[in-house]
Structure formats: structure tokens, C-alpha cells
Amino acid sequence: MNGFSLLKNTNAYKVFSLDVSRGTASHAYLIVCEDELNLENYLKAFAKRLLCSESEPCGVCRNCTLIESKTHTDVVFYPTGKKILVADVDDLVKKSAYKPLECDKKVFILNGVSNMLPQAQNKLLKTLEEPPKNTYLLLGATSTYTVLSTVLSRCKRLDIPSFKEEDIVKALEGECLDRQKLLSAVRLSGGKLGEARERYESGAGALAEELAIKTFIEVTSSRDVARFSGKVTKELLKDYISSLARLTGLALRLQDHFESGDGAFYETALNLSKTLNKGALIHASDAVRKAEKDVYFNATATAVVDGVVFSILEGKHKWLK
Numbered sequence: 001m002n003g004f005s006l007l008k009n010t011n012a013y014k015v016f017s018l019d020v021s022r023g024t025a026s027h028a029y030l031i032v033c034e035d036e037l038n039l040e041n042y043l044k045a046f047a048k049r050l051l052c053s054e055s056e057p058c059g060v061c062r063n064c065t066l067i068e069s070k071t072h073t074d075v076v077f078y079p080t081g082k083k084i085l086v087a088d089v090d091d092l093v094k095k096s097a098y099k100p101l102e103c104d105k106k107v108f109i110l111n112g113v114s115n116m117l118p119q120a121q122n123k124l125l126k127t128l129e130e131p132p133k134n135t136y137l138l139l140g141a142t143s144t145y146t147v148l149s150t151v152l153s154r155c156k157r158l159d160i161p162s163f164k165e166e167d168i169v170k171a172l173e174g175e176c177l178d179r180q181k182l183l184s185a186v187r188l189s190g191g192k193l194g195e196a197r198e199r200y201e202s203g204a205g206a207l208a209e210e211l212a213i214k215t216f217i218e219v220t221s222s223r224d225v226a227r228f229s230g231k232v233t234k235e236l237l238k239d240y241i242s243s244l245a246r247l248t249g250l251a252l253r254l255q256d257h258f259e260s261g262d263g264a265f266y267e268t269a270l271n272l273s274k275t276l277n278k279g280a281l282i283h284a285s286d287a288v289r290k291a292e293k294d295v296y297f298n299a300t301a302t303a304v305v306d307g308v309v310f311s312i313l314e315g316k317h318k319w320l321k
Ligand SMILES: [Zn+2]
Pocket: 048, 052, 053, 054, 057, 058, 059, 060, 061, 062, 063, 064, 065
């Protein structure tokens, strides 16, 4: 199951599972998780825990497989379109009046509560307050800033944290067979499984790291700057800058003490730690920090990349003397 090996070790899941075992499950949970791309999979896992007869969702029974394919008659998913609208909540209210057909429980999954307009959230309050018997609501949100306090106070909140890089690698290595590509994707994912998987599939993680590495190899004079920065597209910008940050950071650390590693990314950092002096590396890492700020303030990709690449080059020349 997608990310279940990670999820099952979180406090969020343990608390939920214990509630279910004790028969004290709350009628509404707010599951907060920054990993938008995998949140639905986590919500499915919670629903399976509610309906599967095993104490850990088996993944193969009728309930588990129907939840996985979103075709279970007693597990309703929202939104039906892009985000949860008032019409979705009306539909939920209507459907919650019916008894479950196949099981003894009825589950409503609302993914994307952070994007729900206040009117739609308000509509949900009554069901959250007085839910029909054996009805469970699983609300998924990437953050709670936009969730009304009246909604928050009626749900039991569970937080799914970011995961350690090595744990994400372990969770994905069965399906992502190119190890170096996987490591690149995970390094750039900020502890989020869904983001790591997407970067692996698109190859964006590996490409961003490759460009970061090439910054130090291909750009040797100011004439190279414009040609090089054209390769860093808007989509790759953030990953490219964080790859540069990691690369210079690792190179600086390697000048101070040995750290083991493998792959092109590590080899480049090791090489930089030997061939560039400390001044040039600090200059580069300052330039990267400035670029991170520029990205945050929405500067154009070309301007950011031109700036950082030129600055790294400048540092290399300055500290050669
Ligand atoms: Zn099952």
C-alpha cells in the first residue's frame, strides 16, 4: 500500500488504530499532512483500518480493495471535482442519512479541506456536530490556516509528519529501481513520499541535481552563463537551487571532516571540496542563499539562475588569486 509502511509508524496512525481497536473512534478526524500528493493514499489507509477485519489493513480483502479503487459503496470520496464545494457537502449530508449497505460503518473522505471555502465548511458543521450513528468523517488537510475554528474544534486532529530520507528510500525502492535517480528524488522531496515519487517518475529530481553539478563544470567563463541558465526551466528552478544549496553545503562540510557517500552528487561535492578553496565555496553558498530568497519573492527563473551562476563563477575566479 502506498506509504503504509511509513504511516503505520506515526503517532497519528497509532492513535487512530488504538481508537478503532477500543471501539472509541471519534466520528471525525482531521488528518493534517503537508504531502498533498500522497494524502489521499494515507486517508485510504485510515478508512481501511476502520473497515478491514484485520487489526492492520490487509490490503487484499473486499473492503480494502474496494477502498483502494474508490468503489466501495460505504466509503464516499470528496471532492468530486477539483475542490470540495457546497454541492459536495449537500451530497454528503444527503448520503449520511442512509444506512451503510455493505458494512456496519459509513465513511466519508474529504481530501483538500484547506481549500474548502468557508460556506462549504459551515455547511459541514451540523454533520460534524451530530453525525448519524456509525458514520465517520476523515478530513484531509495540507495545513490548517484556512480551516474554520468551528471545524477544528469538532474533529480529532492527527498530524502526519515528514519522514526521514532513508525511510522514504526504503518505502520506494521496491517500485523505483534506479537507485541514483531515487536518491536524487528523495533528497529534494522535503520528507514527502508523494513528492519523491513524482520527482522520480518525471526525472525532475535527477535533472535538477545534474544541472547543479554541471554549474561547477560547464560554466567556466561569463560567456557560458546565459547559455547555461537557459537549461534551468521555471519548473526545475526550486529543485535546482536546493540542489546547489545541498551541493555547496556538503562540499563545505567535507572540507572540515570526512563524510561517506556515493553517486555523482557526492563525488562532485568531494571534488569541489578539494579543488575550490573555502572562500569560493562560502561565496557560492551565500549566492545560493540569496537565490533562495529571490525564488521566494517570485523573481523570474532566468534572473535567479543568471545571478547565482554568475556569482559562483565570480567567486571561483576571485579566490583563485
Ligand atoms: Zn482488508
